[in-house]
Amino acid sequence: MKAPMEAPRRAELGPLSIGQWTRYRLEDRGRASLVTHKVIGEESGAFWIEFVTGAADAGTVLALLVHAPDRIDPARAEIQGAKIRMPNGLLKEIRGAELKPMDAAYTKMVGDLFSPSLRELPQSDITTPAGTFRGCYRRKARLAFSGGDSESTVWSHPGVPLSGVVKSQSLDGERTVELMAFGTEGAESELTRKLGH
Numbered sequence: 001m002k003a004p005m006e007a008p009r010r011a012e013l014g015p016l017s018i019g020q021w022t023r024y025r026l027e028d029r030g031r032a033s034l035v036t037h038k039v040i041g042e043e044s045g046a047f048w049i050e051f052v053t054g055a056a057d058a059g060t061v062l063a064l065l066v067h068a069p070d071r072i073d074p075a076r077a078e079i080q081g082a083k084i085r086m087p088n089g090l091l092k093e094i095r096g097a098e099l100k101p102m103d104a105a106y107t108k109m110v111g112d113l114f115s116p117s118l119r120e121l122p123q124s125d126i127t128t129p130a131g132t133f134r135g136c137y138r139r140k141a142r143l144a145f146s147g148g149d150s151e152s153t154v155w156s157h158p159g160v161p162l163s164g165v166v167k168s169q170s171l172d173g174e175r176t177v178e179l180m181a182f183g184t185e186g187a188e189s190e191l192t193r194k195l196g197h
Contacts, residue, residue: 004125007135008158011119013071016047019185020161024145025129027176034180035145037113037162038187046080049162051109051145052190061085061190066110074114079106085191108144112163115141118156126155126166130179133157133166143168143177150175 021038033054041048046067053060065081082094082102099106118137126136136155143152143165151171156164161184168177 002131004132004134005157005159007123008118008137010158011117011121011137013113013115013158013164014161015071016049016068016113016162017184018042018047019187020183021187022160022162022165022182023180024165025178025180026145027178029174037145038189039162040187040189040191043080046078048083049110049113050187050189050191060087062109063189063191064106064110066113068110068113071114072116074107074111077107077110077114079103079110082106083191091191112144112165115156115164118158124155126157128167128178128180130166130181133160136166140171141168145177152177 016039018039018041021036023034023036026033026035036052038050039047040050040063043065046065048063048065050061050063063083064079067078067080069076079099082099085091121137121139123135123137125132125134136157138153138155140151141154143154152168154168155166157166158164160166160179160182166179
């Protein structure tokens with residue numbers, strides 16, 4: 001078992017950087033799935049963030065080019081592009097006006113990458129398969145990647161890249177999100193990986 005991650009020194013999410021990644025296990029009414037987030041590139045100050053749901057070679061892989069002036073207000077984020085790899089291996093890139101029909105859905109997806117200041121919130125230690133995290137901030141929120149739109153208790157640690165989320169439990173007890181693994185470097189894109197490899 002890894003040494004526990006010490007209590008956070010700051011109450012805000014850290015900056016995005018290429019190579020960061022997180023992997024979560026989602027339980028939704030007894031059904032389990034994996035969700036992986038990765039920062040795979042940068043373009044003129046915006047970051048390509050990849051979302052992989054399920055096994056990379058069986059599901060859809062989506063990358064969004066996100067320009068975010070800060071990590072606090074998702075309303076200030078701008079989606080500048082999208083790349084999608086379908087289960088059949090077809091890769092499609094979307095920019096400009098083509099993004100408009102999906103703009104609301106994409107904006108909701110990246111909403112988890114933002115958090116109001118966590119200062120003054122209650123703190124507690126949380127253990128997940130990724131390890132023990134000291135002093136996680138506890139708040140109420142709705143997580144888009146949890147597959148539902150229900151109010152949840154969310155435990156966050158700014159030392160966890162991208163969203164900071166360590167664990168989430170819906171108030172109705174139907175959905176749980178747990179951090180399985182994470183890293184601050186080494187993320188590799190699934191978009192261009194050959195299927196079946």
